[in-house]
Amino acid sequence: MSRPPLAAACAAVLRRDLVLAWRRRGDIAMPVLYALIVATLFPFALGPEEALLQRIAGGVVLVTVLLAMLLALDAMFRGDIEDGSLEQLVLAPQPLALMLGMKILAHWITTALPLIVIAPLLAGMLHLPGAAMSVLLLALLLATPLLSLLGAILVALTAGTRRSGMLLALMLLPLCVPVVIFAAGAVSAAQQGLPWLAPVAWLGAALAMALVLAPLACAAALRIALDA
């Protein structure tokens, strides 16, 4: 018996999830559409005053992206649980944490990356100054993988339950408070011409830690949730 090489297994999982997402391209568009709708509603609610919109632009884009990601989070393992693919993944002679890391990566590529791509458009609609735009993108690049990783743990915990939409939001809120604070803090600091490196560095540090720990926690959570 020859155990398959780790790289091949990682590639198989990543490839599978990307191909699946591509075959259901419509689903990828949903969070993007949702973010666009939410961001459009703000000027209607608050008035088209440029100064006001400018002030809230960074925060609105961040929260919008967060909500759109939350919308797609539930689907991370649901399909795999329903058709038994997850059992096959758990029983494979591969490190489960790494395999789940690949799934999280695929999920980030298919849900968060499109959101980051349209983030400049959303920010532009809300008149975010150009100087803060690059900081917003940097903050999003660090914050969205962090949210995917943290969210994956929670989704894994709810894997054994039927309804999880609202519960997931309730569970994610305490975890995403620091992420939102630092990401939005960086953008608003950049807008005011203050140094913004510190909050971005905190985000980066948190991401580095989550990259190592979250897949392990996710694997442990999944084992608990599947043990029924």
Place this chain on the structure above:
Amino acid sequence: MTAPPARPALLQARALAFRRQDEPVFGPLDFSVGAGEIALVEGDNGSGKTTLLRILAGLLHVDEGELSWRGEPWQGDAHLGDILFLGHHLGLKGDLSPRENLAVAAGLYGRRDGLAPADALRQIGLAGYEDEPVRRLSAGQKKRAALVRLLLLPATLWLLDEPYANLDRSGIEMVNGLLAQHAARGGAALVTSHGAVSFLDGAPRRIRMHA
């Protein structure tokens, strides 16, 4: 390979019992499965056949009793990859073709030498359907698309939950052929069945489940 009688059984269970919410699902159970042996797990609905298979696969935590694998106490991930589990849910992605599904499984579990995936798909009876999305296949064809793993993946112990469901006569014969081949190779298998009809050839060893 020779099989001297002193060789420890592949899988051995002593006083294995399982409770769900303190309700016993199945009582203390003793059995062993050796190399080249096919065992039939019999029992009525709700007698815990699926639960037993899920425990043996390592998906459920053992509450009471002891399990050993190749003479060693059962622990950790040592047995992963040596066991192939086929449950009620087939583990197939509806949007992928049988060929792609098989490629993912082979990527995770590895491949047995000497057989190409395309040949395996042909042998299992999916010729002409290799590239059709699984969701468009019939129930029996889906079953075959899952069973093809038995041909290609290297595993010593097969845990098959209702492998005959949805299969036609030729499919049943094919599964029996696969099991015979596996046993001749020194593999072992646990197969569940409702107990009303046994499709297995010959007189397999029986594990009777009762709550």
Place this chain on the structure above:
Amino acid sequence: MANWIPLWLHKLGSPPIFYRFAGTLRPWALALALLLGMAALYGGLVLAPADYQQGDAYRIIFIHVPSAWMSLFIYGVMALASFIALVWRIKLAEVVAMESAPIGAAFTFVTLVTGSLWGKPMWGTWWTWDARLTSELVLLFLYLGVIGLYHAFEDRRQGARAAAFLALIGIVNVPIVHFSVNWWNTLHQGSTVRILGPSKMSGDMLWPLLTMMAATKFYYIASLFGRVRADLLALESGKDWVRQIAEAEAGR
């Protein structure tokens, strides 16, 4: 080595023994909680002098501060029990963790309400995004998440294990939230309003506060034991010891 400690703990961990143990202790804890609570309230509301800055408004600290302290303490107990439950799969630890959550959530809620009541005369507003109040709010969400996850599962033991895992994630999260909220506060408000001024607390204010802290502890013990007893009966309903209790109750 002191061999009797693990043995004693192991015995206490068995549901029927803990059921009896908790049953004997619970009335005492409840009585102590009531006595100490009344003494503390008398001391705090009647005996203690009015604050020279805040007048009588400060007297809410005799509820607010012990509650805030308990909200964190109970989270710690819950996380510890969760850890034990996950590592050693002890049923009693699962029950203690899960039954602590609603009590802790209640204390957190009381902390938020009293904090907000206190805020009205002090800051002129019911709610302010003060670092400590905000952290407390996040703590409430953590508790609610644990409770919600526990009840989302059909299998209660599985739900308890999943929620225990969430509680452990939360204990990592609490300091991070507190740190980030502090940072956010300095960024947005410049200077925070200090709840407790630099003034030292005088002795006749301090003893009611400490007595109340003891009272809340005993209340927690009494409440937890009552809940755990009820839960153990439900979880072990098939066992002999529960049947004996049920028969004894019926025969009375």
